[in-house]
Amino acid sequence: MLFVIDTSSLIVLQKLQWLNLCELGENLFIWPVRVTEELKQQKGKNKRILALLASMIASEGRMEKAFDIAKISKTDADVISLAAENNAVVVSEDILLRHKATRLGLSTASVGALVVLLYQNELYSKHECLVRLRTLHDEKFLSKAEYRQLLQSILP
């Protein structure tokens, strides 16, 4: 299983201080070079993400291939392109980006779904998964209904 992670999800992980999720498993996450460039442009806000990306072996140089999708920006297209090349899951908080990726037959997830998926693959405990879902709800990344739906998916 491989995930192509979008800037939006990296920002959410940074906000929640969950960047260590990206270090779970072995080379579980990859991202386009343009994501790194985008993070660099944002006035030094993303030093921690950039440090993490730099420390991960799977970072730069693997990506970059044009993918012609109308009406989305170059970075969005790169995220989809990289996922298509690697048969990977697109992790993004952007609904339209996920929608486009799904229409191209790719699997997609937001951070909420990613948290459940990592739990189901035994990368951390149920307690930790529940705490993370609660935090996503408290921080307004999940509505009450969405939070309940995710809880139902992991509770027997």
Place this chain on the structure above:
Amino acid sequence: MRQTFTLPSKLAADVETLKQDLGLKNSEATIRHLLQSAIAREKKHVVVRLYQKRQKTMRQCAELLNVDLEEMIDILREFNVSFNDDLSQQLETVNRLAREMRAKSALPARRKKFPSKRSLSPALRIAV
């Protein structure tokens, strides 16, 4: 740009009250301040609506408002916009991937084969 317009008396009274509350020096500065904040708020509304209608990506919305992606995410939270209106579909993906991972990690099942009589030693053949 110079614009001349007439204010209803109720609105003019509100401007006067706000001028004092905001500590601004005159009505003109107050109206300018109010216009700026109203335009900024309306622009956010319009762009958030475009995002909700799936007409623009998060990045495009950020460009329209001239903010970075992080600020755009905060604006969407401020407007209580769902990040997961496709959650059922995501959960289908999660369950499928989890099944695939379980199948991959499971050991191949070994079929227990009962030995045929011919393959057994004579002594065992009798016992069987």
